[in-house]
Amino acid sequence: MATDKSNLQLVISGILNENPIFRLVLSMCPAVGISTTVMNGFMLGVAVLFVQVFSSCTISLIKNWIHPRIRIPTYTLTIATWVTVIDLVLAAYLPEAYAKMGIFVKLIVAFAIITMRLEMFACKESLTHSFWDGVGMGLGFMAGMMAIGLVRELLGLGTILGYDVLGFRPLLFFILPTAGFFCVGLMMGFFNYIETRYKRAKQG
Amino acid sequence: MKDIATIVFRLTLTCLVAGLIMGGCFIVTNKAKQHNQQVNEQKVMLSLLGYSAAKPAPASLALHPVYRYLVSEKEVQALGYLVPVAGGAPDAFAFVTLDLDGKFLHRFDLQLAPEKVEQAKERQQAVQVAVGPGKSIKYADQTIIVTDNGKRQAYLLPGEFQGFKTFVKVMLAIDPGFTVLGLEIMEHEEDPGLGGEIVQDYFKQQFRGKPYEALKKLGVVKQPLPDEYRTALEAGKSGSLGPEEVARIQAQYQDHDIYALTGATISSRAVTNGVKTIVKKFAYRIGFLDQVLAEQQIVVPF
Numbered sequence: 001m002a003t004d005k006s007n008l009q010l011v012i013s014g015i016l017n018e019n020p021i022f023r024l025v026l027s028m029c030p031a032v033g034i035s036t037t038v039m040n041g042f043m044l045g046v047a048v049l050f051v052q053v054f055s056s057c058t059i060s061l062i063k064n065w066i067h068p069r070i071r072i073p074t075y076t077l078t079i080a081t082w083v084t085v086i087d088l089v090l091a092a093y094l095p096e097a098y099a100k101m102g103i104f105v106k107l108i109v110a111f112a113i114i115t116m117r118l119e120m121f122a123c124k125e126s127l128t129h130s131f132w133d134g135v136g137m138g139l140g141f142m143a144g145m146m147a148i149g150l151v152r153e154l155l156g157l158g159t160i161l162g163y164d165v166l167g168f169r170p171l172l173f174f175i176l177p178t179a180g181f182f183c184v185g186l187m188m189g190f191f192n193y194i195e196t197r198y199k200r201a202k203q204g
Numbered sequence: 205m206k207d208i209a210t211i212v213f214r215l216t217l218t219c220l221v222a223g224l225i226m227g228g229c230f231i232v233t234n235k236a237k238q239h240n241q242q243v244n245e246q247k248v249m250l251s252l253l254g255y256s257a258a259k260p261a262p263a264s265l266a267l268h269p270v271y272r273y274l275v276s277e278k279e280v281q282a283l284g285y286l287v288p289v290a291g292g293a294p295d296a297f298a299f300v301t302l303d304l305d306g307k308f309l310h311r312f313d314l315q316l317a318p319e320k321v322e323q324a325k326e327r328q329q330a331v332q333v334a335v336g337p338g339k340s341i342k343y344a345d346q347t348i349i350v351t352d353n354g355k356r357q358a359y360l361l362p363g364e365f366q367g368f369k370t371f372v373k374v375m376l377a378i379d380p381g382f383t384v385l386g387l388e389i390m391e392h393e394e395d396p397g398l399g400g401e402i403v404q405d406y407f408k409q410q411f412r413g414k415p416y417e418a419l420k421k422l423g424v425v426k427q428p429l430p431d432e433y434r435t436a437l438e439a440g441k442s443g444s445l446g447p448e449e450v451a452r453i454q455a456q457y458q459d460h461d462i463y464a465l466t467g468a469t470i471s472s473r474a475v476t477n478g479v480k481t482i483v484k485k486f487a488y489r490i491g492f493l494d495q496v497l498a499e500q501q502i503v504v505p506f
Contacts, residue, residue, distance in 0.1 A: 074214075077218050092236035175467070
C-alpha cells in the first residue's frame with residue numbers, strides 16, 4: 001500500500017493540512033510546556049525533525065521484520081536509540097548548541113507525533129516516502145512550535161527572538177505553562193476559522 | 205507458542221542492536237565530551253579570575269588543586285586533604301587527616317604524577333594505598349587555590365546543590381577574604397525561560413563583589429530589578445557603561461539582597477542558598493586546614 005502523493009506533497013501536507021500540532025493535535029505536552037519563546041520552538045523543532053527522519057527511515061527499512069505484536073516496543077526502541085545518539089553527538093561535538101538544546105532532546109523519546117507517524121506511515125511505505133514524510137512532519141512541528149512561541153514570547157516578554165520589540169512586558173502569564181493551553185487552543189480555533197472561510201470562499 | 209518464541213527472539217535482537225549502536229556511539233563521543241568539559245572548565249576558571257583571550261593570565265599565576273576526602277575507620281570519621289608539597293619533586297603530595305574538631309591526626313606522604321592527580325580513579329587508589337588498609341576513603345570535593353608568585357589570589361570552588369528540578373553545578377571564585385569574585389553556572393536543568401535564566405548575567409553577576417559579611421545573611425527579594433543595576437550587571441556583554449560607572453553602581457547594591465528572577469523564585473533562592481552554603485563551609489574548613497598546615501610545618505605552594 002503506497003501513498004499516491006509526491007514527495008513535495010508529502011512535505012507540504014506535513015506542514016499544512018496534517019500539521020502535527022494544529023491539525024493532528026499530537027505532542028501537546030511540548031507544545032504547551034516548551035513553546036515559551038520562538039528560539040525554544042525552533043530548537044525543539046530541529047531536534048524533532050532529525051529524530052523523525054532517522055526513525056522513519058529505520059522503521060521503513062526494517063518494516064518487513066517487525067512482528068506485528070511488538071510494533072510499539074520496536075518503535076520506542078528505535079526512537080530512544082536515535083535520541084540517545086543525537087544527544088551524545090551533540091554533547092560531544094557541538095557543546096554550545098547542546099547547552100541550549102540538551103534538555104529538549106531527551107524529551108523527544110516520549111513524543112506521540114513520532115510514534116504515530118511510524119505506526120501510520122513509515123511501517124507501510126517505502127524509504128523515500130518515509131523520508132519525505134518525516135521531513136514534512138518535522139517541519140510542520142517546527143512551524144507550529146515557532147508560531148506558538150512567537151505569540152507567547154511577544155505577549156509574555158514583549159520580545160521576538162530576544163529582541164525587544166514592544167518595550168514593555170504585556171502579560172507575564174503567557175510564558176507560564178497554563179497559558180500554553182490558552183494559546184494552543186485559541187490559535188487552533190483561529191486556523192480552523194481561516195480554513196472554513198477559505199473553503200467557503202472557494203465554493204462560492 | 206511458536207509466536208512467543210519469535211517475539212522474544214526479535215525483541216531481544218532489537219534490544220541488542222539498539223544497545224550496540226548506543227554503546228558504540230557513547231565510546232566514540234565520550235572522549236570528545238570529556239575533553240570539551242575540561243577545556244570549558246579551564247576557560248571558566250580563568251574568566252572568573254578576570255582573564256580572557258584579550259588579557260591572558262600571567263605566567264606567575266598557578267592553580268593548586270586541593271582534594272578533600274572523608275576518611276572513616278570503624279566508627280570514627282575524619283577529613284583528609286590531599287595537598288601538594290612545595291620545595292621538592294613535582295610529584296610529592298601529602299595527605300593530611302583532621303578529626304571533626306579540626307585537630308591534626310596524621311600525615312601520609314605519597315608520590316603521584318601531577319597528571320594522574322586529575323584522574324579521579326588513580327588519585328583514589330594512590331590515597332588508599334597511602335592511608336593503608338582498614339580505612340575507607342570517599343571523595344568529597346575539590347578546591348583550587350590560585351596563587352600569583354606564591355601569594356594567594358583567590359579560591360575556586362566547584363560546587364553542586366539542589367535547584368528547582370535537579371542539581372545545579374556551579375563554579376565560584378572568592379578572594380582570600382571570602383568576597384565573591386564571580387559565579388558561573390556549569391550545568392543545570394531548570395526550566396528554559398524561567399529558572400533557566402540563572403545563567404544570565406543579570407542574575408549571576410549579582411553575586412559578584414558580595415563581601416563575606418553580606419553573603420552570610422544574604423536573602424532573596426521579590427522586587428523588580430532596578431534598571432540601572434541591570435545595565436551595570438550586563439555591562440560585560442553590552443559594554444555600554446564605563447568601568448568606573450559599573451563599579452559605582454555595583455558598590456551601591458553591594459549589600460543588597462539578590463533580586464529574584466521573575467517566575468523562578470525557587471531557583472533564585474536555591475542558587476543564593478547554595479552559594480552561601482558553599483562559601484560558609486569553605487571558610488570554616490580552610491581555617492582549620494591552614495592552622496594544621498602551619499602547626500605541622502607542611503610546606504605547601506600556596
